[in-house]
Amino acid sequence: MSSISDAALARLRALVDQPAEHPRYEIGELIGEGGMGSVYLAHDLELDREVALKVLREPTATADERERILREARILASLEHPGIVPVHDVGTLPDGRLFYVMKRVRGERFDDFVRGPRSRTELLRAFLQVCDAVAFAHAAGVIHRDLKPQNVMLGAFGEVLVLDWGVAKTSRQPSRSASDATAGTAAGTPGYMAPEQMNGEADERADVYGLGGVLFFLLMREHPSAARETASQWASNASIPPAALRAICERARAGDPAARYQSAASVASDVANYLDALPVAAHTEGIVERTKRIAVRHRTAILLVLAYLVMRVALLVFTRN
Amino acid sequence: MGFPATHLSLVRRAGSGDTATRTGAEEALAAVYWVPIYAHVRLTHRQEPADAEDLTQGFFADALRRGLFARYDPERARFRTYVRRCVDSYVANALQAERRLKRGGAAAFVPIEVAEIEGRLTNEPDADAAFQREWVRSVLTAAVRQLRERYRDSGRVVQLTLFERYDLADSDEARPTYAELATEHDIRVTQVTNWLAAARRDFRAIVLDTVRDLSGSDDEFRADVRDLLGVEPR
Numbered sequence: 046m047s048s049i050s051d052a053a054l055a056r057l058r059a060l061v062d063q064p065a066e067h068p069r070y071e072i073g074e075l076i077g078e079g080g081m082g083s084v085y086l087a088h089d090l091e092l093d094r095e096v097a098l099k100v101l102r103e104p105t106a107t108a109d110e111r112e113r114i115l116r117e118a119r120i121l122a123s124l125e126h127p128g129i130v131p132v133h134d135v136g137t138l139p140d141g142r143l144f145y146v147m148k149r150v151r152g153e154r155f156d157d158f159v160r161g162p163r164s165r166t167e168l169l170r171a172f173l174q175v176c177d178a179v180a181f182a183h184a185a186g187v188i189h190r191d192l193k194p195q196n197v198m199l200g201a202f203g204e205v206l207v208l209d210w211g212v213a214k215t216s217r218q219p220s221r222s223a224s225d226a227t228a229g230t231a232a233g234t235p236g237y238m239a240p241e242q243m244n245g246e247a248d249e250r251a252d253v254y255g256l257g258g259v260l261f262f263l264l265m266r267e268h269p270s271a272a273r274e275t276a277s278q279w280a281s282n283a284s285i286p287p288a289a290l291r292a293i294c295e296r297a298r299a300g301d302p303a304a305r306y307q308s309a310a311s312v313a314s315d316v317a318n319y320l321d322a323l324p325v326a327a328h329t330e331g332i333v334e335r336t337k338r339i340a341v342r343h344r345t346a347i348l349l350v351l352a353y354l355v356m357r358v359a360l361l362v363f364t365r366n
Numbered sequence: 367m368g369f370p371a372t373h374l375s376l377v378r379r380a381g382s383g384d385t386a387t388r389t390g391a392e393e394a395l396a397a398v399y400w401v402p403i404y405a406h407v408r409l410t411h412r413q414e415p416a417d418a419e420d421l422t423q424g425f426f427a428d429a430l431r432r433g434l435f436a437r438y439d440p441e442r443a444r445f446r447t448y449v450r451r452c453v454d455s456y457v458a459n460a461l462q463a464e465r466r467l468k469r470g471g472a473a474a475f476v477p478i479e480v481a482e483i484e485g486r487l488t489n490e491p492d493a494d495a496a497f498q499r500e501w502v503r504s505v506l507t508a509a510v511r512q513l514r515e516r517y518r519d520s521g522r523v524v525q526l527t528l529f530e531r532y533d534l535a536d537s538d539e540a541r542p543t544y545a546e547l548a549t550e551h552d553i554r555v556t557q558v559t560n561w562l563a564a565a566r567r568d569f570r571a572i573v574l575d576t577v578r579d580l581s582g583s584d585d586e587f588r589a590d591v592r593d594l595l596g597v598e599p600r
Contacts, residue, residue: 048401048482048507050536054499057506060533060566061573062595107588140570 064100065140072098081110081211082117086149089133096133100144111143117211118145120187128178130206150206155197159263165286168263169316174205176256176313182207183249183309186216190247192255193237194262214247236269240300249309250302256312257297257305264290269298289319292328376579377445381436392435396426398508398580401483402446402500403453409493411457419480425456440582444589446501502594505580509573510534516568524551528558529565 049057062083064072070087076097077084087098101114115135122132134146153161155175159168175197182189189196189210196209212233233242239254241247261269264286265279279285286294293315299305306312306327315325322342324330330338340347379391400422407418407425429435429452438448483500490496517526528547535541544562548555577594581587 048479048503049510049534051486052537053534054503054506056533056535057510057569057573058502058595061570063566063570065567065570066563139567 062102064098064142064144065138067136067138067144069134070096070098070146078102082114087146089146095149096146097149098144098146100138101142113211114143114145117213120210120213120215121145121147124182124185124187126178126181128174128205128207129182129210130208150198150200150208152198152200152204152206154195155199155205155259156194156262158199159194159266165264166320169320171199171203171205172256172260172263173313173316175207175259176309176316178205178207179252179256180309180313182213183252187213188215188247188249189213189252189255190242191233191237192252192259193234194259197259239302241302248302250305250307253297253306253309253312254299254302256309257294260290260294260297260312260316264294287319288334289325289328289330290316293319293325296327375581377435377438377440377582381433381438388436392430395435395580396430398504398576399449399501400426401504402497403449404480404483405487405490405496405500406450406453406493407457408487409490409496410454411461413457415480415484421457421460424460425453428456438582440586444586445580445582446497446590450497498593505576505594506573509569509576512572512576513565513569516572517565524553525561525565527551528561529569532562533566533569 064083064085066072069091070089073086073088075083076086081102082099083102084097084099087096088094089096099114099117101110118132118135121130125131130147130150132145132147135144136146137143155171158171175192179189179192187210189207190212191209192207196207198206198208200206233239233251233255237255237258239247239251242251258269279291285291293312296304296315297306297312306315311326315327318325322338324335324338376391376394379387380395382388382391403425404418404422407413407421408415411418411421413421434452438445442448443451486500487496513529514526517523517529528551531542531547532544542550544555544558547558551558573594574591577590578587581590
């Protein structure tokens, strides 16, 4: 028999990779791929709704890989928060591949959202929601370990969801376990991954570093490089962000975990302070900067006083004449 | 879905003391590896098509005579790596001695469409990529052949035709729609969907069995499946 064509070859490879049919879920198009799993759009025939089905990418997964996807599903199921995508079901496809089913998130990825025509305030308010979800996970003993704009989704109604908890670890889990998401290598993404993650060490402060990377991307619309290069990256950009925001970003991305914010909540607190024109912990202001900030914060009152003074002067002049 | 400890793959059967078992395994290995090795000889050793064909045939004749496949040790390398090393050694010796083996005696292991293979090797600068692609093609071709045999033997001719017309079409433009297939065979569209799904499921299982058969160990099986699917290990 003659061999198969290139077009058929590509199709057959995809067929082998395609998850087997499930009696409850009608599996549709591939909508995302991660290190160990592929995410398909699926239709839940029982509840008649669209869902996202994440399945082990390889049909020949090891016990470790099966354990990892199960762990990811369990972690997600343990985190009931509006900023974390809920899991509906876990199971095994007829071909033996493990899967879990989660809410189908419609919206825009954070990196695309940031590149759109958004005000800095709008972006920072979305960032605060990311911090909130991460702080919630930390309170539940879960560290994400791969925070980056590509893992954040913004829904049509302004909701912000943190996705892809595939390399997350819980406080019950040792720093580098046999079932680590990337056993033998460091979990995370260069630029967003804290230096200590290279050694397999990660506590809540590793996520603070990741949040710093997301904030950097939000401010600069480009991916951060290593922390030590941040200063030169600021200078290379046409519109350098305000000093207070730069300081927040730099403290979050400090190479030494002890020099960073110690929690996601404290990052959020400083960003919220910036938005409210309050002093931020990461930044020491000069007198001019402080005056300007106070002026911004009290601009309504200042304008009223100025208006009053103008009226008084005008009245005085009028009376004298 | 792993590599069963009791499973004797083709690679292991090639070392069997039983002549019939060994010969069957060697011929099956030759069927899958002929084209990838031809591509390797053409591109890595820069041989003309006729010489590459002679050298490939000669290699298999030599390998069977000397029992090269039986000497493979899964602890030392992947089978594909081992085979390529053997080919390199064979070609170097053959060229040095300025001899061309006589087409492996009377045996021609697989029907050869060299012109068709040549068409795919044109403008292919990367010998490794060519070997990999032709290996995947050989594995999938072998799986299609097995699916055909199985479906014909069990009388599922329409199901096989649906799979061939839809999934083996030479181009996307040549693919009929499910509705067209339903009309052609006077069946419902849902029947087309179900039968195609079943054929794909069977095909998938055959592919995995074929790769398992070509592997010497569980690790090699997993690595080969990754190669077949084009998945980068992470």
